Amino acid sequence: MVQKIDTLIESASQTAGPYVHIGLMPTYAGNGGSFETEVGTDPIAGKIEGEIIEIVGSVFDGTGWALRDVLIESWQCDANGLFPGQDGADPNFTGFCRFAADAETGEYTLRTVKPGSYTGRNGVESAPHISLWIVSRGINIGLNTRIYFSDCDNSGDPLLGRIEQRPRVDTLIARKTDDGRYRFDIRLQGEGETVFLDI
Amino acid sequence: MSEHAIPDHGRLIPRDRTVHPAPRDPEYKTSVTRSPNLPLLSMESSPSEETGPTFGHGLLGKLDNNLILNFSQGAAPALGERILMHGRVLDQDGRAVPNTLVEIWQANAGGRYRHKKDTYFAPLDPNFGGCGRTITDENGYYEFMTIRPGAYPWPNRGNDWRPMHIHASVFGHSFGQRLITQMYFEGDPLIDHCPIAATIKDRASLDRLVAPLDFSKSRPLDYLAYKFDIVLRGRRQTMFENKLEGM
Numbered sequence: 001m002v003q004k005i006d007t008l009i010e011s012a013s014q015t016a017g018p019y020v021h022i023g024l025m026p027t028y029a030g031n032g033g034s035f036e037t038e039v040g041t042d043p044i045a046g047k048i049e050g051e052i053i054e055i056v057g058s059v060f061d062g063t064g065w066a067l068r069d070v071l072i073e074s075w076q077c078d079a080n081g082l083f084p085g086q087d088g089a090d091p092n093f094t095g096f097c098r099f100a101a102d103a104e105t106g107e108y109t110l111r112t113v114k115p116g117s118y119t120g121r122n123g124v125e126s127a128p129h130i131s132l133w134i135v136s137r138g139i140n141i142g143l144n145t146r147i148y149f150s151d152c153d154n155s156g157d158p159l160l161g162r163i164e165q166r167p168r169v170d171t172l173i174a175r176k177t178d179d180g181r182y183r184f185d186i187r188l189q190g191e192g193e194t195v196f197l198d199i
Numbered sequence: 200m201s202e203h204a205i206p207d208h209g210r211l212i213p214r215d216r217t218v219h220p221a222p223r224d225p226e227y228k229t230s231v232t233r234s235p236n237l238p239l240l241s242m243e244s245s246p247s248e249e250t251g252p253t254f255g256h257g258l259l260g261k262l263d264n265n266l267i268l269n270f271s272q273g274a275a276p277a278l279g280e281r282i283l284m285h286g287r288v289l290d291q292d293g294r295a296v297p298n299t300l301v302e303i304w305q306a307n308a309g310g311r312y313r314h315k316k317d318t319y320f321a322p323l324d325p326n327f328g329g330c331g332r333t334i335t336d337e338n339g340y341y342e343f344m345t346i347r348p349g350a351y352p353w354p355n356r357g358n359d360w361r362p363m364h365i366h367a368s369v370f371g372h373s374f375g376q377r378l379i380t381q382m383y384f385e386g387d388p389l390i391d392h393c394p395i396a397a398t399i400k401d402r403a404s405l406d407r408l409v410a411p412l413d414f415s416k417s418r419p420l421d422y423l424a425y426k427f428d429i430v431l432r433g434r435r436q437t438m439f440e441n442k443l444e445g446m
């Protein structure tokens with residue numbers, strides 16, 4: 001017998017189900033007042049450095065239908081490339097937002113600050129991006145992806161550089177539609193399928 | 200571009216996706232159109248996944264982890280079998296994950312959710328909202344007082360029923376550890392008939408979501424306890440890449 005590896009195994013994911021909002025966004029579920037303060041309602045907690053932007057989009061299933069019941073979380077650094085908790089990070093920026101598609105239109109809006117770039121390990125610079133985590137009924141394990149920006153230089157980004165089929169890079173780039181406004185649609189499956197990440 | 204170094208706590212251990220559900224499972228019909236066809240893009244974790252939001256204990260109201268009382272703000276208890284759901288949040292190295300947010304939601308004792316989309320015949324309980332949250336203590340420990348949720352039918356195949364379950368959402372210390380799972384109850388015969396439980400193909404992995412009855416924490420003449428430990432992804436710590444750092 002060989003020696004035993006005694007690390008634990010990650011708990012299995014299960015779908016968030018159709019009623020995920022009861023737990024994570026009670027006000028959206030019609031149960032406002034369940035908690036005094038809900039988490040992730042606004043990443044901007046006061047006067048903030050940088051450009052405030054709005055990203056609008058939908059999450060489409062394999063038939064082209066926009067999900068009405070999807071819930072998304074975002075996580076990002078501030079305008080200077082600093083993550084909350086890091087020395088010098090903007091004290092009025094939490095980096096985290098939780099939002100849902102509109103139950104009628106299937107469209108979401110994320111209002112946040114435009115992130116800066118940061119330098120990771122080995123001095124490699126990442127282009128500005130926002131990380132997303134997507135859950136809903138029918139999604140058995142939350143999907144990770146990123147939003148990059150059409151008006152930024154994305155050429156040296158280490159993650160985008162790993163996408164072999166170059167046209168697929170576009171699925172991660174929010175298109176500027178106006179000053180401070182972007183469109184970012186997510187396609188779960190099929191034509192134009194968004195690049196999802198295993199990181 | 201920032202001159203401030205991002206504290207390096209080590210890369211996340213890659214997910215072993217064989218212990219997780221198949222993203223597409225025809226027996227769970229909704230997953231068929233909501234699962235990617237193409238492989239996920241793999242990359243070692245970066246600061247975006249290794250950092251994550253933190254929440255302070257000051258966030259919590261006194262009754263946030265008591266689903267029996269929190270909807271009525273203490274005025275009247277919810278109907279149902281009183282239970283304690285408790286356990287620890289750990290990482291793959293078996294280390295406690297302290298100060299992390301755990302959120303739960305569930306159906307009432309009759310199997311009905313307080314949600315406009317849920318039209319099941321079982322009545323709403325005027326004193327049950329169905330959501331709770333807490334933050335783990337310094338040893339990664341958490342607990343909730345609640346009632347045993349009812350099983351409920353759902354439209355999928357002809358006659359599908361969800362076993363009794365409590366949905367749980369956990370943060371950990373990095374965005375890449377984010378997890379939503381479900382706690383099932385020891386001895387529930389519906390577990391073996393549920394297409395959502397069956398999206399997990401590895402039986403041992405499903406069994407780890409089944410909480411045993413725990414008499415050591417049950418309180419005589421008051422409530423039964425169920426123990427549910429949650430394991431999140433760990434981080435790689437090597438002598439060569441990083442300074443060894445405690446969490």
Ligand SMILES: [Fe+3]
Pocket residue numbers: 017306361364366
């Ligand atoms: Fe459920």
